[in-house]
Amino acid sequence: MDPFLVLLHSLSTGLSNSELTELKFLCHKLVSKRKLERIHCGLDLFLVLLEQNELERQRTQLLRELLTSLRRVDLLQRLDDFEAGATAGASPEEAGLRAAFDIICDNVGRDWRRLARQLNVSDTKIDAIEEQYPRNLAERVRESLRIWKNLEKENATVTHLVQVLRDCKMNLVADLVEEKQQAQESQNKIQSMSPMT
Numbered sequence: 001m002d003p004f005l006v007l008l009h010s011l012s013t014g015l016s017n018s019e020l021t022e023l024k025f026l027c028h029k030l031v032s033k034r035k036l037e038r039i040h041c042g043l044d045l046f047l048v049l050l051e052q053n054e055l056e057r058q059r060t061q062l063l064r065e066l067l068t069s070l071r072r073v074d075l076l077q078r079l080d081d082f083e084a085g086a087t088a089g090a091s092p093e094e095a096g097l098r099a100a101f102d103i104i105c106d107n108v109g110r111d112w113r114r115l116a117r118q119l120n121v122s123d124t125k126i127d128a129i130e131e132q133y134p135r136n137l138a139e140r141v142r143e144s145l146r147i148w149k150n151l152e153k154e155n156a157t158v159t160h161l162v163q164v165l166r167d168c169k170m171n172l173v174a175d176l177v178e179e180k181q182q183a184q185e186s187q188n189k190i191q192s193m194s195p196m197t
């Protein structure tokens, strides 16, 4: 079973009725009234958010904000534990991409459209991203990268990303990503040689 769904289920069972009411209120701008009326437990709401792409395994910011509003530090802790475990258990390729995404999000700002185009994100999607994140450039970059990764699937590699950055003349960012990649590779080598793992 998908571990993320298991996590969502466990968060849902930890919610009281009044907390659910509060969550529905907090989401009233994201979820249509018709859908909200059919939500009877936390899981129903999470599934709608998943379906609407407001939430996914790699993008839990909204869930984090909701749990923070409820002041459910215990549930936030469960989410943190899950994400820490997911990072530790990720394949080296996945971990490499994640690190590259972080670097790119931190270092590509106003030129994000150029990068998004080079990543084959359509103009319609680019406009939608802009609307979705009116004030947050880093989130626009992350969303573009996420769309690219979903399109490219197994061809979404760090090497490919570095090439895209160079095609966009973002050589400094490309260098940072490559440095990080090399550091991770030597780290992985050391780990695979260690008898402890």
Ligand SMILES: *[C@@H]1O[C@H](CO)[C@@H](O)[C@H](O)[C@H]1NC(C)=O
Residues within 6 Å of the ligand: 118, 119, 120, 148, 152, 164
């Ligand atoms: C964009 O699409 C073209 C044609 O499908 C493909 O060759 C290219 O690798 C894609 N670019 C990226 C960055 O994935």
Ligand SMILES: *[C@@H]1O[C@H](CO)[C@@H](O)[C@H](O)[C@H]1NC(C)=O
Residues within 6 Å of the ligand: 151, 152, 153, 154, 155
């Ligand atoms: C990945 O690249 C190969 C070779 O260029 C291509 O045949 C395949 O369709 C690509 N996969 C995706 C998901 O784009």
